[in-house]
Amino acid sequence: MNKEFLKIATENQNLLRKVCNTFCNDEDDRKDLLQDILIQLWKSYPTFRQESKVTTWMYRVALNTAITRYRKVKSKPESRSISDSEIEIITRDRSFEQKEQIDNLYKAINKLSDVEKSIILLYLEDYNSDEIAEIVGISSNYVRVKVNRIKSKLKEYLEKIYE
Amino acid sequence: MNNDELKNIWQKIDFNKSEDFELTEDNIVEMLEGRTYDIFSRISKNVKIGFWILGAYIVIIALSYYHAYFTTDSVMNDISGKYFLALLDVLIDGFIVVTFIYFVVKYNRIDKAAISHSNLKSTISEVIKILSTYKKLFYYGFTIGALGFVFGFIVGVQKGIEIAAEEYGAARAAEFPEIRIYVITFLIGLALIGGILFTVHFFFKKLYGKYLIQLQECQTELIEAE
Numbered sequence: 025m026n027k028e029f030l031k032i033a034t035e036n037q038n039l040l041r042k043v044c045n046t047f048c049n050d051e052d053d054r055k056d057l058l059q060d061i062l063i064q065l066w067k068s069y070p071t072f073r074q075e076s077k078v079t080t081w082m083y084r085v086a087l088n089t090a091i092t093r094y095r096k097v098k099s100k101p102e103s104r105s106i107s108d109s110e111i112e113i114i115t116r117d118r119s120f121e122q123k124e125q126i127d128n129l130y131k132a133i134n135k136l137s138d139v140e141k142s143i144i145l146l147y148l149e150d151y152n153s154d155e156i157a158e159i160v161g162i163s164s165n166y167v168r169v170k171v172n173r174i175k176s177k178l179k180e181y182l183e184k185i186y187e
Numbered sequence: 188m189n190n191d192e193l194k195n196i197w198q199k200i201d202f203n204k205s206e207d208f209e210l211t212e213d214n215i216v217e218m219l220e221g222r223t224y225d226i227f228s229r230i231s232k233n234v235k236i237g238f239w240i241l242g243a244y245i246v247i248i249a250l251s252y253y254h255a256y257f258t259t260d261s262v263m264n265d266i267s268g269k270y271f272l273a274l275l276d277v278l279i280d281g282f283i284v285v286t287f288i289y290f291v292v293k294y295n296r297i298d299k300a301a302i303s304h305s306n307l308k309s310t311i312s313e314v315i316k317i318l319s320t321y322k323k324l325f326y327y328g329f330t331i332g333a334l335g336f337v338f339g340f341i342v343g344v345q346k347g348i349e350i351a352a353e354e355y356g357a358a359r360a361a362e363f364p365e366i367r368i369y370v371i372t373f374l375i376g377l378a379l380i381g382g383i384l385f386t387v388h389f390f391f392k393k394l395y396g397k398y399l400i401q402l403q404e405c406q407t408e409l410i411e412a413e
């Protein structure tokens with residue numbers, strides 16, 4: 025097994041976890057998606073020519089895998105894509121208010137479409153419009169339009185939650 | 188909550204905090220040996236099953252051709268125009284086999300690894316194209332197969348009526364006007380074709396219908412307004 029690939033995957037596991045938690049509603053689904061993403065990364069690793077950053081390449085493969093993955097449509101979507109125990113663990117050193125904010129943010133993100141989730145995930149990870157455009161395959165202008173629309177939607181969802 | 192607050196909240200999420208989520212090299216190696224649920228693996232599995240079914244189909248049609256056209260006790264020997272029917276059979280069965288092989292060749296030429304690290308819009312377009320080709324050829328194969336089956340059924344009914352007419356005499360045969368027989372046979376044939384196509388459509392929609400619609404919705408969302 026290629027040591028360099030394993031190093032890249034373990035160093036960037038936070039990225040992979042964030043993608044899985046954004047697109048999946050339960051633990052089994054997250055594990056399956058994580059496995060699929062790792063397999064796709066492994067398959068496309070030989071053709072990765074370092075033309076872009078490693079994280080850009082990983083996001084591209086991870087988002088493509090998450091969106092094009094064959095899955096049965098769940099009849100009753102969960103309210104958010106992350107469980108209570110996971111919220112507890114990832115917010116261990118945070119205040120109650122911060123925990124609530126993270127919880128509510130995930131609830132709001134869960135209401136977005138797959139494309140919107142991809143774009144907002146990249147935006148929240150501090151990618152600029154040009155980088156998001158390259159990963160998603162649309163123009164930078166359209167990225168800015170989409171980001172503004174998604175932020176308005178998220179604000180609206182969060183305001184409803186806080187009411 | 189303003190825009191900066193969204194990012195501030197998001198930056199607080201850190202899965203590295205917990206050992207429960209730690210992904211080790213051993214975990215990764217184990218996962219890489221597992222099965223995947225991507226659409227290409229699914230279609231590849233269907234292609235493998237298809238080859239087995241195709242093999243069985245070729246054996247069955249070879250045996251039925253041999254019996255129908257190369258044995259002396261076959262009922263086909265009494266049918267006028269049997270060589271025309273043989274040609275039709277070969278064309279129909281040949282079409283089904285060629286359709287399947289055409290899809291397999293086209294599918295194997297696709298660089299699936301390259302698709303996975305293209306941009307999202309290209310990836311979705313490629314997957315929709317593959318699935319649409321698969322759907323089209325799947326339907327063509329079954330439609331032509333259904334037409335062949337019904338045609339054989341109609342010929343069989345005609346021959347059966349001729350045999351009955353010989354057995355029971357011309358007077359009895361006159362009770363069943365030829366035109367009525369043709370119409371009834373045609374309607375039954377139409378119903379059979381409809382039934383087969385409905386079943387095929389139902390199963391394909393069950394397997395891939397919603398998935399294709401979801402992908403098409405994503406594709407539509409990525410189309411920029413002029």
